[in-house]
Amino acid sequence: MSEPDSIRKRRLREFLDRVWSAGEGDAADEYLAESYTIHNDPGDPWEGRTLSREGFRERLTASRAAAPDQKFDPVRMVESGDTIAVAWRWSGTHTGPAPGLPPPTGRALAMTGATFYFFDGDDRLTGHWQIADRLGIYRQITG
Amino acid sequence: MSEPDSIRKRRLREFLDRVWSAGEGDAADEYLAESYTIHNDPGDPWEGRTLSREGFRERLTASRAAAPDQKFDPVRMVESGDTIAVAWRWSGTHTGPAPGLPPPTGRALAMTGATFYFFDGDDRLTGHWQIADRLGIYRQITG
Numbered sequence: 001m002s003e004p005d006s007i008r009k010r011r012l013r014e015f016l017d018r019v020w021s022a023g024e025g026d027a028a029d030e031y032l033a034e035s036y037t038i039h040n041d042p043g044d045p046w047e048g049r050t051l052s053r054e055g056f057r058e059r060l061t062a063s064r065a066a067a068p069d070q071k072f073d074p075v076r077m078v079e080s081g082d083t084i085a086v087a088w089r090w091s092g093t094h095t096g097p098a099p100g101l102p103p104p105t106g107r108a109l110a111m112t113g114a115t116f117y118f119f120d121g122d123d124r125l126t127g128h129w130q131i132a133d134r135l136g137i138y139r140q141i142t143g
Numbered sequence: 144m145s146e147p148d149s150i151r152k153r154r155l156r157e158f159l160d161r162v163w164s165a166g167e168g169d170a171a172d173e174y175l176a177e178s179y180t181i182h183n184d185p186g187d188p189w190e191g192r193t194l195s196r197e198g199f200r201e202r203l204t205a206s207r208a209a210a211p212d213q214k215f216d217p218v219r220m221v222e223s224g225d226t227i228a229v230a231w232r233w234s235g236t237h238t239g240p241a242p243g244l245p246p247p248t249g250r251a252l253a254m255t256g257a258t259f260y261f262f263d264g265d266d267r268l269t270g271h272w273q274i275a276d277r278l279g280i281y282r283q284i285t286g
Contacts, residue, residue: 040218040230040255042276075183076259076272078221078228085221085228087183087259087272112183114257114274116219116230129219129230131257133185135278 008123009077012084015125016072023064025057032056033120037127043134045099050127066101067092067109075112085116090132094141102141111136151266152220155227158268159215166207168200175199176263180270186277188242193270209244210235210252218255228259233275237284245284254279 005013015031018024037050046059064070070092078085091110097103113132120126148156158174161167180193189202207213213235221228234253240246256275263269 042255042279076226078223078226078259080221080223083219083221085219085230085257085259087228087257087274112185112274114228114230114259116221116228116257131230131255131274131276133274134276135281136185138278 006079008084008119009079011123012077012086012117012125013074016074016086016088019060020064021071023060023068025060028056028060029053031125033122033124033126036125039127039129041128041130041132043100043132044130062099065096066098066104067094068096069093082119083116084119085114087114088112105141107140109137109140149222151227151262152222154266155220155229155260155268156217159217159229159231162203163207164214166203166211168203171199171203172196174268176265176267176269179268182270182272184271184273184275186243186275187273205242208239209241209247210237211239212236225262226259227262228257230257231255248284250283252280252283 011031018027019031032053035050035052036056038044038046038048041047051059070090073089074086075089076087089110089112091108094105094107094109111133113130116129118126118128154174161170162174175196178193178195179199181187181189181191184190194202213233216232217229218232219230232253232255234251237248237250237252254276256273259272261269261271
């Protein structure tokens with residue numbers, strides 16, 4: 001059942017590794033279209049907005065601050081048309097501040113989530129539709 | 144960009160409409176394989192279990208009790224190989240009991256979620272990997 005990654009799957013794995021896990025903000029430009037729309041992402045302060053590449057980097061920096069050692073592991077990828085749906089696991093250590101969260105607890109955190117990533121004809125990302133297990137994180141931090 | 148639904152997409156829409164939205168427990172047998180595995184579903188008491196068709200109906204009845212008028216609306220479907228990933232919106236009125244929730248509030252609730260559904264060679268469902276915005280529901284009920 002296993003087949004080699006498509007160009008878009010390979011690029012998406014790189015984007016998750018380099019940009020979201022490693023925090024290489026400059027690398028984001030290699031993967032993003034001119035604008036990036038956050039179609040659905042409950043709890044994300046940027047939900048509903050369309051960001052420039054600079055705006056995306058600001059969101060990246062702010063979003064990664066709570067757990068700078070964070071890692072996204074794709075567990076499934078389903079590609080069709082202009083979309084790749086990714087089921088993922090996330091882990092990180094709560095060592096920094098973030099909007100809506102209590103001060104850093106130093107706790108090891110983990111959650112799952114799913115993101116539908118949208119591509120343009122140049123294999124660049126134009127936005128996403130996302131859901132994450134925010135309640136799981138909330139309980140790990142406050143419980 | 145719009146194309147007709149595949150057999151599996153059509154069957155999945157029917158399954159969501161008839162089984163999850165309308166609560167037709169007997170109809171589930173038309174869509175399920177002999178066993179159904181819940182691979183990931185944070186907050187679901189059946190997470191990690193493999194259910195018989197009877198076990199699935201028990202989960203259906205218990206899960207729908209909190210909001211019997213509930214409705215699932217698929218907003219995107221991405222199909223490849225044995226999988227269809229669905230991004231969905233859910234709405235319902237909190238009129239019944241459910242594990243882990245306070246007593247019925249009568250409130251109108253809404254959330255989004257994503258489910259990766261897995262099929263066998265007979266186009267029957269063998270399980271899912273799911274994530275839902277539980278924190279959104281929790282806040283709508285307790286806020």
